[in-house]
Amino acid sequence: MTRLVTDQKTKKSNVTRFIIFMIIGLVTLFLLSVLFIAFGAEKLTIGEVFRGLFNYDKSVFKHIIVHDIRLPRLLADIMVGVSLAVAGAVMQGNTKNPMADSGIMGISAGSIFAIMIIMIFIPNVSRIERIVISCAGAGLATLLIYVFAMVGRRGATAERMVLAGMAISNLFSSVTTAVVLKTGMITQMMKYTAGSSANTIWLDIHISGPFFLAGVAIALIISRSLTVMNLGEDVSRGLGANVKITKTLSTVVVLVLSAIAVVIIGPVGYVGLMVPHIVRYFVGTDYRLVLPSCAVLGAVLVVFVDFLARLIIAPREFPVGILITMIGVPFFVFISRKQKSDTFAG
Numbered sequence: 001m002t003r004l005v006t007d008q009k010t011k012k013s014n015v016t017r018f019i020i021f022m023i024i025g026l027v028t029l030f031l032l033s034v035l036f037i038a039f040g041a042e043k044l045t046i047g048e049v050f051r052g053l054f055n056y057d058k059s060v061f062k063h064i065i066v067h068d069i070r071l072p073r074l075l076a077d078i079m080v081g082v083s084l085a086v087a088g089a090v091m092q093g094n095t096k097n098p099m100a101d102s103g104i105m106g107i108s109a110g111s112i113f114a115i116m117i118i119m120i121f122i123p124n125v126s127r128i129e130r131i132v133i134s135c136a137g138a139g140l141a142t143l144l145i146y147v148f149a150m151v152g153r154r155g156a157t158a159e160r161m162v163l164a165g166m167a168i169s170n171l172f173s174s175v176t177t178a179v180v181l182k183t184g185m186i187t188q189m190m191k192y193t194a195g196s197s198a199n200t201i202w203l204d205i206h207i208s209g210p211f212f213l214a215g216v217a218i219a220l221i222i223s224r225s226l227t228v229m230n231l232g233e234d235v236s237r238g239l240g241a242n243v244k245i246t247k248t249l250s251t252v253v254v255l256v257l258s259a260i261a262v263v264i265i266g267p268v269g270y271v272g273l274m275v276p277h278i279v280r281y282f283v284g285t286d287y288r289l290v291l292p293s294c295a296v297l298g299a300v301l302v303v304f305v306d307f308l309a310r311l312i313i314a315p316r317e318f319p320v321g322i323l324i325t326m327i328g329v330p331f332f333v334f335i336s337r338k339q340k341s342d343t344f345a346g
Contacts, residue, residue, distance in 0.1 A: 088272020195321020
């Protein structure tokens with residue numbers, strides 16, 4: 001009885017913190033978005049920003065900057081932040097691996113490899129085809145990771161998954177770099193090797209948007225099942241959860257959202273590792289609270305880092321993928337030292 005009361009108090013406390021977290025996160029994202037659009041090579045006033053957003057006139061140059069250059073880039077950063085953070089949380093819950101991340105595990109590298117190969121043979125491939133191809137590359141990388149991790153008596157433990165993912169990532173990255181240098185496609189592939197949203201246009205947003213919304217929607221739908229799965233597969237089945245369907249949908253979510261992020265901005269690692277760990281510290285392990293919180297914090301992180309990337313060496317830009325990696329590596333080391341078991345309880 002006492003334990004039940006304690007659990008109810010903890011759940012209520014987590015919900016309260018979730019509400020506070022979401023309010024602070026959304027307000028922060030709004031303020032960052034305004035600053036993101038206002039600052040750059042051409043500085044704009046707050047009034048010019050809102051006029052460009054809500055009273056767009058294509059004959060006014062500053063309106064073009066707001067509506068056609070900075071707004072698509074802002075939306076791209078938000079979509080990528082949400083995609084990577086949600087994909088990371090789903091991957092960690094699905095595999096019970098606290099080190100899971102699409103960048104670390106080599107899934108993004110597989111997407112980039114697939115896009116690079118197709119661009120060599122079919123240079124004029126459409127954006128929708130790039131998304132499909134990116135998903136295929138991510139699927140191939142995922143399959144290889146599981147195959148390599150399961151070799152041996154111990155099977156696919158958390159550490160073996162990470163090591164297999166790193167090996168696959170290095171393999172795909174090395175082959176991609178070699179082919180890019182051999183074919184002389186350095187300029188065309190710069191986005192897919194460093195990570196940048198600088199050249200994002202509205203067409204990228206319109207085409208990627210439906211895939212992005214579908215991936216996030218499925219993740220939210222299976223959020224309760226992911227929470228139950230953390231109690232163990234036997235307990236999950238006893239509570240009526242369909243483990244196979246949940247795992248399948250989780251894999252689809254990870255592949256689609258990771259592929260979307262690669263197509264829009266290129267490789268951006270560690271977002272899917274850092275954000276879920278930070279979120280769980282504040283709102284607990286209920287994925288109905290974790291996933292929305294990850295979406296907001298992921299968006300805030302990528303927008304903030306891209307904002308810094310535009311200011312660090314202005315008027316030039318620092319690749320956002322590299323800057324996030326510089327932040328993520330120390331976090332990865334910290335989590336690696338803290339983790340003492342192969343299992344993941346939330």
